[in-house]
Amino acid sequence: MHKKAPLRGEVITQYKATSRADLKAIDDYRRVTLELMAIWANAPQLTAVN
Structure with a gap:
């Protein structure tokens, strides 16, 4: 699941459980x-201190 996620443009919150x-x-x-x-x-x- 995680190995191919970047190729599919997925982040962890979009994974299918x-x-x-x-x-x-x-x-x-x-x-x-x-x-x-x-x-x-x-x-x-x-x-910021100037």
Whole structure:
């Protein structure tokens, strides 16, 4: 599944789940990305010092 994904232009969230393990892996990836986006959205903004 993963080896041919770049050739087909797919990212992990577009994979077709064929087993329970696939579903869990896709869900884990989505949870991690949501958590990272929440952290980045709430991170203090750095300002440039000139």
